[in-house]
Amino acid sequence: MREGNIQVHSDNILPIIKKWLYSDKDIFLRELVSNSSDAIRKLERLAGMGEAEKDDAKPFIHVFVDKDDKTLRVEDNGLGMTEEEVEKYITQVAFSGAEEFVKKYKDQPGDEGGIIGHFGLGFYSAFMVADKVEIDTLSYQKDAKPVHWQSKGESAYEIGEGTRTTRGTTVTLHISGEEVEFLEEGRIRGMLRKYCQFMPYEIFLNPKAPEEAKEGEEAPAGSRPVNNPHPLWLKAPKDCTKEEYEQFYTELFMDFNPPLFWIHLNVDYPFNLKGILYFPQQADKVEVQPGEVKLYNNQVYIADNIKEVVPEFLLLLKGVIDCPDLPLNVSRSFLQNDGDVQKISRHITKKVSDKLHEIFNNERENYEKYWDDIAPFIKFGCIRDESFYERVKDIVLLKSINGGYKTLMDFPKDKDNQIFYVSNLDLQAQYVRLFKEEGKDAAVLSHMIDSHFISFLEYKEKEMKFVRIDADISYAVKDGEAGGNAEAVASSFKELLGKDDLTVKAERLKNSATPAVMLLEENARRFQEMSRMYQGGPAAPAPQGTLILNLENSVVQALPTLGKDRAALLSRYIYDLAQLGQKPLTAEEMSGFMERSAKLLALAAGQSETSGTAAPEKE
Template sequence: MSEQHSEQYEFKAEIKKLLDIIIHSLYTHKEIFLRELISNASDALDKARFEQSRSTEMASADAELAITITTDAEGKRLTITDSGIGMDKDEVVDNIGTIAHSGSAEFLRKVAEDQAQPDNIIGQFGVGFYSVFMVAAEVTLTSRSHHPDAKPVRWHSDGLGSYTIEELDEDLPRGTSIEIVLREGEEEYAEKERIEAIIKRHSNFISFPIFVDGEKVNTIPALWREPRFNVKKEQYTEFYKFLTYDTEEPFETLHISVDAPVQFNALLFIPQKSPMLFDVNNIEYGLDLYVRRVLIQRENKELLPQYLGFIKGVVDTEDLPLNISRENIQENVLIRKIAANIHKQILDRLLKIASNEPERYEQFWREHNKLFKLAYAQFEHQDKIKDLVRFNSSHCEDASGLVSLQDYVERMPEGQNEIYYISGQSREAIESSPHLEILKRKNLEVLYLFEPIDEFVLESLRAYGEHAFVAAEHADPAQLEAISSDEEESKEELTEEEQRDIDGLLKAMQDILGDRVTEVRSSKRLHNSPACLVNPDGGMSSQMQKIMHLVNKDESIPQKVLEINPQHQLTRNLLHIYQQEGSNDFIRKTTEQLFESALLLEGYLNDPHALVNRTFELLQQSSGWYAEAHQKE
């Protein structure tokens, strides 16, 4: 074997500086060098395939289009070889010897003159090759052009100050081989397992086979590039398990292909189980972003709103411009267009399931609702979100039941204009609330909200159609009077004298409570309960108020209105006492008891000792009166 004379070149000062930036600062992770070299190899193979499609006479015409990687752990070497289009000496000088000159961009310019372009040309800046010096002490590139009469050429450099180029007289196959002598401390990149892991992470979906020490590594195809009608369910399941490491098949699969306004393909999955374990705000989410089958960013959060963070999948685009390191997106407007399309298609699919398979949709909701409810902060697509949310309600037999807002509205009786809701820790706690009494009497359905976020959802959505969401405690008794019910209550109206005296009793009770309440007034909402607390007109609901107190670390008890049921026997007994004696110690104790009992139901009574002791005292008094009355009989 004889070789022609080797020519040595010095890097220019500014190129040395740029090379130092590339090696030490440009890429976040050193393993990216392998992604770059494989991408360059894929480009070369695409170019070779394009020339073959034009019946161009080529060297090594029968060579398989593939990428071959050889590891040598003992020798601390790594070799990447492709059977692509190759380069002659001038092309090596232009494409490798000059940093930031893009061979791919030049190739596309030439092909454009023939009004035809090959697909999948990765790389726009021509600097990816130099990332190899993050791990390499020396690099030898040997290449033979596809032109049959072209001589092989060898390029060698240590990446420090100079490089050599020489033409060879050897009869080498078409393509390019890069032999890397690894730096001290970078020996891991000569290990087969490490190389395979990097390929599966970044380059698994390159359209050409990648062999590592004779074994094919990229065995899972890029299904998102395939026509939907060509892909079987089993293939989707296999891909999903490969992507997520989940052992179950996906709940739903979305295969998206869009040509305009941005060209992209996506393969998205809804898992059977929620990925959320504890805090929804700290969940890792996002879609893997590819450009022409090469992974650019894992879990890109700009492609999905957080409330759809349970979605897993990949997005691959032809149009996305990248920065020089491929690690950051240069033009976010394209990402926003892709994200908007994906967002809409996911919601449309969920609406379709909800409409056609309501029981299956309930299965989805039970698993993913905690995350989905973060849509309260989402102002786009609110009409669709309104049709997708589900709640328990008084219509359901137990706490496991679910209703849609459409279901609720369809059951509304004539005269009802608002959608009522109430919050509580459980169905049992909610159904014991005095705020439900007037709604129960009118047989009106009430949404039961068990999670703190539920009120944020309804506050954000505001209304369903023309029907506003109203907390049960804010239901207007005057409006409800117009709604007929099967069992209208028979009230024993107060006489004029009793009405005057009860006004005095309420004033006495307000004097007892002082500034702990804003007002003590007669209630039109209560039926079975003697008293309840409500926020002043126009205030937020009790549940929302508690949430805001927690957020602000406010332990004070908010001022509310104490409503007294004038029809309750306890109130009438107090009225009789008041008529005979005026305000006395028993009325004081009973007022305190009613107030603190109402606080307890609202969740604001932190210290129940006074309530308990007063209960014992009142029981002792009442039991004495009861015993005395029975003795007289």
């Protein structure tokens, strides 16, 4: 057996890098601007250590779009490069100048985390949109000569003496014919706003001198930076005002409804983590509204909603997370799921639960006011992360049909440790009325996540059960035993109704005005709702309801004294009302209900059901 080496040809690998290095083409601009930011940061570090001359030049990054010339340029006044450095960092794919710089100066005072680049491949993203790329650079080093480098994205390149006279670097992209969208100023401005909105140095797009503005007019767009180099999350929380937090929220998400509250993350040890998480108002109280958590690395945008860093349930929030310690892969677009990331995720979860406890304990009135908006987030968090549930279970609230809120443990339960609840206040209005009249309570659980949350609570709290208000006539609304004639009344009513498959029972309800109610068995109804939720699978059969006649109701009591036709009409109408109190009627059922309503109106007016003539007083 012999050994050998795999041969890799540069002619083949560079096109692969150009095509597959990044998932989105517009990433190239972020990479080039990030390189410029690194160059300025490195120069500042060197000047601070006395290894570079200090001057009064203000750091800048300029982006120029020339549609006529079909070029896009990124220029900075950072430390620049010598010819040797260009050969080393540009022509050797995957050799990272940032990595070498950090390693060389790791023992010097300062924040090495400010250097963005990690892998040295970002520059080559330019070839995803350009046929040709040129570099003009002049190093900060004394007696350095300007350098010009150019390549068409193949293995060959040209390098020689350049013409640049000031320190820094200019990268010129000759945009290919298929990518002319990147010659539109509006497109580039949008990309800078997305990826570079909070980079630490001012970025100007097609900069113009301020004096070009006429007196009394706003300065031209090019004379104003497109980014905010000092985002709010970099300030200490104690130095931030309520107005600043709300203004930053609006600027970031274009949401003009102020957030409920926020959490300012500011951690230096054991990892570097800063950011602000906002709890937004929920516009839709029925469905969960997705949030948006932006991930940054040293103020450079990476991606939205990375669940490896931000727990999935926290993605219902809005905010920013800036963590230079995150391990990023070559594209800076996907995270490596390692132990450090898990620690960061757990820390964010802990800070969120701490904030919720703080508001609950110190601002209980506000906490209850916020509850309808934050409940979906908290419930989803409990379901997704049981450790989060253990942290917040004491501050989970249930909204009462009588108004107000009570904690899960304090909410009234019946003798069997059951909590009655309402999933739709309108459809279940008659059951709510029955409970209220008896001074009883039920929880309002009407959000789409509540069916899952109920099952989760029953799993976690083995002794606790939830029963929808229309699933059982509890002792709360029954008025003693039904009596000996209950079975006969139920049997007679079922015969009049002509529904052999319907279960009919007779009970004495405390509210005599209600002739009947329809009950649905809890487990069967839940199964049917779950089946409906997951479309594509076999639909579960509709749960068979049980009709409960009220023996205390005068109409039910009068049925045996009426003629068969009129008793059948009233029986069917009572059944209609019971169904209406539990669910919407189908088109066919509604048509029948309207027809029976018309007949009853005619009878009430003393007319015949069919002819409109006066009806006999007795049958």
